[in-house]
Amino acid sequence: MKQISFLLAVLICFAGFAQTEQLPDTILVQGLNEVVVKGEKPQVKGQNGIMVVDLPGIVKDKPVTNVLDALGHLPGVVDNNGMIGLAGASDVTIILNGEPTNMPVQNLYQLLYSTPVDRLKNVEVMYAAPAKYHVNGAVINVVLKTPSPLDGLQGQASMGYNQAHYGSYGVGLAATYAVGKWAFDINCSFSRTKSWNREESFSNHLYDGTRTMIEEDNRRIGRNLSNLIYASAAYNFSQRSKISVVYNGQITSSISRKSITTGTLGSTLNDSRYGAPITYHNFAVNYTAPFGLSIGGDYTNYGENRTQHLYSLPSYQELVTTTNVQSVNRIHFYIDQTHNIGGVELNYGAEYRHARDNSRQTYQLPAQMGFDNNLKEDIADVYIGMQHSFRCGLSLSANAGIEYYRNGDGHSWNFIPSLGGTYYKTPKSIFQLNFTSQRIYPSYWELHGGTSNLNDYSMVIGNPNLLPYLNYAMQFSYIFRQKYVATLYFQYGDKTSAQLPYQSPNELKLIYQTINMDYRRTFGMNINVPFNVGDVWNAAAVVNVFNQREKADKYHDISFDNSKWIFYGALDNTIRFSQSCPVALSVDFAYISPSLQGLASLSGIWKIDAGIKWQFSKKRCCELVLKANDIFNGWSPSMSINHAGQDYRMNVHDMTRNLKLAFIWRFNGFRPKETSIDTSRFGTGK
Template sequence: MKKPASTALALILFCASGYTQTSLKTDSIPVNDSTWIALPEVMVKGERPVIKVEDGKLNYNIPLLVKDKPVTNAYEVLKEIPGMMEQNDVLSLAGTSGVTFLINGQKTNLTYEQIMSVLKSTPASRIGNVEIMYSAPPQYNVRGAAVNLLFTDPSVGTDMWQGEISGTFEQKYYSQGSGRANLIFSNNGFTADIMYAYNNTQVRMKEEMLSYPLFKEQRYDIKQLNLGHAQFPNHNIRAAIEYGFKNKDKISASYTGQYTDTENRRMSDMTLRKNKSDNNDVYKIFTDNTVKGPSKLHNIQLDYQSHFGLNVGGNYTYYNDNSTQDMENTPQLEGLPHFINSESEQEVKKAMVYINMTHDLAHNWNLNYGGNATYTHSRNISSSYMDGNVDDEASFLGKQQEMTANLFVGFSKSFNDKFSVQASVSSEYYKTTEKERNIEKTLWKDIAFFPNANISYVFCPEHILQLSLSSDKQYPSYWILNPTVYHINAYSEIQGSPDLQPSRKYNTSLQYILKQKYVFIAYFNYQPDYFTQMGYQSSDELKTVFKQFNFKYKRDMGITLVIPFRVKEILNSTLVLNGNYLTERCDDFYDIPFNRSKWFNVVQLNNDIKISTKPDLKLNVSGYYTTKAIQGIMDLGSTYNVSAGVTWTFDKGRAKLIIKGNDLFNSTTPTVNTNYKGQLSRMNITPDSRTLNISFIYRFGGFKEKEKKEIDTSRFGSSM
């Protein structure tokens, strides 16, 4: 019985050792919204904590986290969050099955790509804090894990113009550039801001594919070399106004617009023969495939926040995408179309309203309740022709209507200075109908319930324990639910998935925060009906079909460690270790069901090095390594990334020159191998991610950032 007592005594002594006992007047610091820790007036100098725990959230102090780092925009700021990793322009958070990005607590209406485009156009200096929520409360109008970017306000009570301009030259395989400008005016509670950004992105694509399909009891040998060039000139504009009343009510309105004109040309050289040892019956096919067209998005948001806990608002989004495809196969072969031409269009209209209420009750109780409703109408059109004849298989006119209504009730309670609980339950009614060729059918109609909980226990500021529970649902994109066919080349095509079902997510994580800087996370995620795209070598015809499928489930469990360390004032580093055991099972994948598991590990290291104070020069060297992984029947190779950058700050901190090299070894994309029950292929992708960036930033007028909200079009777009 002595060991537990000794352990408890050691913990108490360790907690107390962080502070000197004194009878002097003390101040307090918040650990969460209802827990305060007394501090003595006289303390030994120490490190400022980059991370705090506040009301069940991990709150990162961004100015402190990215100080002297070579970051220029909000997207690059997110990559500096410990546990956040970028791979092939996709951000993921260790320990989660997916994450929603919020701006000042507001859900977005943008697709992931559109959200990232806006963040890349937003100055890094506009972000004050980033909150990591492994189980977001329902008053955020989201479920599951969320990353909330909090933007700083301009000076209040003064008449001030503020701004920032920047420009970046970027050298990948092709040269490209971007620029942006922000201007803010504030006067006695009224603020107005406008932001414009332009970037002209160009991407080189190269893939080498080897396929050995079995067709009519004959093994074929197919080799492909695919080369491509894509160009995405993009305009982002945002204008917003806000007024803060003397009683602390606040009303705001904003407009966001995005305009893109894309051109993507891919050329494929393919060699086909009947078996690997026979040089007879060899066919060579060249495919020239160009897809181009504009897209535009408009979004209007209104929001009102009262001083007594009421939050009401709404937004409306209009999205339109047009594209044409012109594809030519040469030479002409029997059974192979010479020309494929198509035109497609997607139009989405989406409106959402919400109302939430919070009551501060006696004895540290808080009551939250509210709801939101969304109506979406999407129109999807495709007209496809093969050698001048209508391709009925790839032509359609579909209209989808979707209605969802959510209600929630929840509470939070601090039982004492150490123990607090936040919990809620949400109900969602959803119905989706589709009308095609005058035939209407119901895709989904159901009522679902989603529990949520965050439980925190503060042993002392040095030791904090949190348990998070969440559930969510993920819906397919509007376009993928249509019977569409997109031809990649003479051998491969992408098909739509009209029978695809939404997936559920159940997530649990336990977080332990030591000394307000070391983080240990154990997690378990379970996703029934998880869906993703996979390739299959057809047994009915000589082609590979890429299509999205529902799995029976996807399950992963693991541990994440965040370990910061420093060497005097010269080196400041963060090491992140993540070990994950992944299982994927699908019983309905054509004629080859699978149930596969694998360990997947990630190591990340971020180093900030002070070169000199005068001039103010800082060096950042970062990188990661991932072990081999799986996706369905595919085996993914290991990847790594090494990046470095130098930041020179001058003109009293108003100007910055940043030179940065990303993915110096061009090694962030895995090889893809398939060798499973007769499916045999290999794909080597040469990424276009090695980058040299030169950026210049200048701030004027005491630039501080205005709040910004984003938009949700997570299911828009005709890409597959």
């Protein structure tokens, strides 16, 4: 039936070409040649150190239903199984409509995934974000269409099914409504997820002068129900003044996480049980005054209660029982002021964050000490910045900030500068230069030094001595004909951190612990080339070649200095048989050559994705999307370590291959709202 429906859709498209008008034989018709002017909407514009990308136009015919998937098609962006990375930047922050957000990554991605793509207006890519965004480093700013009273109630309902090793499904509803000076948005979703992972490891462990080969086969299964809701209300006093209130929340319940390990040391079952749902709540308020003042704040609450049981199989003898509890309360305030003085935009402001993390780990078995800590963290910064455009086509943006960081008894001061410049004389050639610095913080749980037993051989250990690290980055971009983008980049992470397996010399234990290295240095070039063949084939080729070096003089009790040239290539293809055809096909290819992480070497990975999108019903308000990701299941790397007595290899057999089916129904010309969260520092499984 699927093949018949597809063939009918194709025949309907081609039928349009066969229609001709029959004229009487007695009438002679002389047709005049038409004058056709064809234009192409710019995909990328440059202004004030910002790349403005027409992302809705890029993904128009692709089998993309949500904002998260759409971001994977941004020039310079790599979508690695839903994790967004930006070429030339070690880390990227996603914000909404230029407003500061203080939300964790897992919740952010879940919310982006549940948000429909049709609300997108454009996307701004900033390698050096202005300080007024209260984000250091690279930023992707998602700009949305704003509902107006003329639109009335608009909405979209969706349902989807994802078949990987196991099946998962979800439903969602998004709606906007504007009346008078009020605007309301709501986005809620429900999903049931079941996941599967598998790794085989071979650890040739040197202990007490003897090598012991420890083989393990680890299989993990996870289940959960996730409820997510985003709601906002905004009141516009005038075109330049408004107040908004936003709530972001996610409740994850019915959680089950089990892993079975079989191997040299026997078999174990690791069973994690949750005494209550994992909860995340964020409330935010922002007020913008007509004279350039912006003031706001938000409150975040996160809670998790997990008990881990490690059993020996087949006897089910209990080896380890621990309870991990985390409760984080965080407040955040900011104030910004902008002036326009003789064509120069001057902005300055201040920001303060305070977090209180109440966490504890209790051992029921074996009898040993845990911890019960109350960790307090304070981050305060002030900044000043300016922005100006010169008649010669040059525009500059410069910012300087001073940050104070305190965690427990430790504290530090940091100077955080950034600079962005654009030379834009004609649309044919645009040049951009950016420099920025960014401070990256560890997760709260790691700082407590807790432990987690993965099985009878492997364990994760926290690190109370783990330090935040500074990352410096510079990018030089050339935008040709507002379409083709080439970027030279350099990154340097001072005291950057990594978590890798380490064979303990004191016992037969494999330890995973996040430790600060000396540095990570990367330089390279990324090129993005979109092209069309008529109105049928739309494609984009991406090439990223870079050199990566990671060095540590003291990583546990060893040192390493590892470097490698790495290649990333991708080709996205979209085929549409005519402008009026309701069916579009896509076939995408991606490849990453062998790479590295710390002292570990990673194998090359590759994937092929394919999809079909069918728009139907009156005004094409219904949409059916079928997409197969990583058809040959080749997007999982193997890892090997053979250095300074460490001899370890891991083969990953994760099920990255999956088949997604989604149905979408839009009413009243809906253009849905985008939202975001960042939970990267929360959770007890770090």
